Amino acid sequence: MIKTVEWTDEGVRMIDQRILPMEEKYLMLRSYEEVADAIKKMVVRGAPAIGVSAAMGLALGAKQSVGTAVADLEYDFDHMCDVMGKTRPTAVNLFWAIERMRDAFRRAKAETASVEEVKERLVAEAQAIFTDDIKANRNLGRFGGELIPDGSTVLTHCNAGALATAGDYGTALGVIRGARDAGKRIAVIADETRPFLQGSRLTAWELAKDEIPVTLITDNMAGHVMKQGKVDAVVVGADRIAANGDTANKIGTYMVAVLAKQHDIPFYVAAPISTLDLTLSTGEEIPIEERDPREVTHMRDYQLAPDGIEVQNFAFDVTPNELIAAIITDKGVARQPYTESLRRMVEG
């Protein structure tokens, strides 16, 4: 099993996703600041993995707080939550995890005056967030797997696999693993996903490790392979899903959705309900992160573009709900109209 992020006695242990697949290296992060920095620099990425990592970072920070009263710890903890919340703006799982940790703090505070007890509860909550994510993706994979016919070739964009979650199944790749574990033969086409190359570096690596057949293409080949009839379904993950089903996900997802529609290929989004943000009525309101132009103009130290030109580096885009055939969650499969079906998922 791929271990994306783990709680240990020494700190939070993460596989460094910036250097996969050429190096399989694990970092031990020994403070909440190091965890926040790892999220910002994309040592760890993927909405559920960011949520789990943030929770573990907060538990680690709380554990290390030197306050002797719960009020001191609370002061420190609030600051840590602020720092953690500023790492990346788009994935809502980050804010969901921070909120869940804040809730755990509030509950603990109401029940005990022991700083040690509060700290233990925060560590337990972070571990529960980890375990819940694994379970959620197993469920999601089972529900989603039913939608994928035996013998299908599934195109996916970015990495929504074990590496994008606490580990194990993943979301979009969880659907593929769910289908495989139900006895179906599934092949995958992976978009390389510029500029960070989550597809070539992470998805291809994960699937190869798991012996699921994978073919790598550049992002701009997706239309051509669909036109050739090589794609039976598209499954992607999500960073934030608005109440109406509009879905923010890795840049290029919208393009894949438009191409899928053009070729009458079902386009599925797979995400745990922690990715739903029902406070936003549409995807227009989702903040889209823009990252350093250097990610586009350079490959490590090798320069790919002339100096001094303008560059745009949007990390995400929004796919409107009308392009989405179904949203696969750990509570079941939501269909149009999403405003109703997603609310039922959360309430159910």
Added chain:
Amino acid sequence: MIKTVEWTDEGVRMIDQRILPMEEKYLMLRSYEEVADAIKKMVVRGAPAIGVSAAMGLALGAKQSVGTAVADLEYDFDHMCDVMGKTRPTAVNLFWAIERMRDAFRRAKAETASVEEVKERLVAEAQAIFTDDIKANRNLGRFGGELIPDGSTVLTHCNAGALATAGDYGTALGVIRGARDAGKRIAVIADETRPFLQGSRLTAWELAKDEIPVTLITDNMAGHVMKQGKVDAVVVGADRIAANGDTANKIGTYMVAVLAKQHDIPFYVAAPISTLDLTLSTGEEIPIEERDPREVTHMRDYQLAPDGIEVQNFAFDVTPNELIAAIITDKGVARQPYTESLRRMVEG
């Protein structure tokens, strides 16, 4: 003026497009084999530039032939034409240029028994192909420039600029230069164009040199910037255009065309009539080159994907005519139905 390829007394001089923009280096190719190899390895690329280079390579080969009779020269020349024709399969300008050189040979042979005279005529023909390409793109740029309103932002894919032609204007970028030279303010969004990065390496370099504002994006951002209303028109080049207007061009062009349709943005193809292949009734018949997977899995020596996975590396795709608002040629602007309008262009 950018000099993509030039005839010199020493041989064929080319800018090495594999290492632009970090190094501006010129290669002197001293045999037809070296020219063929440069085409195959993409030292020079772009349909019209391949045509001009092939013609110059054949002229160089003929010049160096040691045959003392025209029949000896013809034997050598036929072999050179075969070698040159096997370099790259998709761009029809290659075969068009070879055919034009063969015609020149036939005409010369009918009129003279002097080997030297035939060689001189072949050199003159290659130089005429060069000059005609520059002139064609100036005309194409003027016609196309009229279609682009003042203040437009034009998205382009790959490089269909000076570097894709004999030099000077280019085709798609010829349209942009034509608009600019008609006094219009035009900005360009350039797709980086994986895997060879003609957009970031070549288009951005050319336009920056020419002081035309350019913004670089990854290929998978094209949908997002269109959705944001930032794109007024798309202009791309072509490698081969079938009788019905179906257009083979750099991989990803089809994707851009589908996205343009989704956003009601006019999608234009710009190419000299040497890119028309009226012997093919539809684009289905155009051979699509597949290149070395290493172009996708590696960036120079830096590995981007795990070992042992499947990779597809289609160099081109075909955009169906119904997605094309107009085909801009050196003889004028062709509109639907293309089967009639393109035939008129060639006959006119």
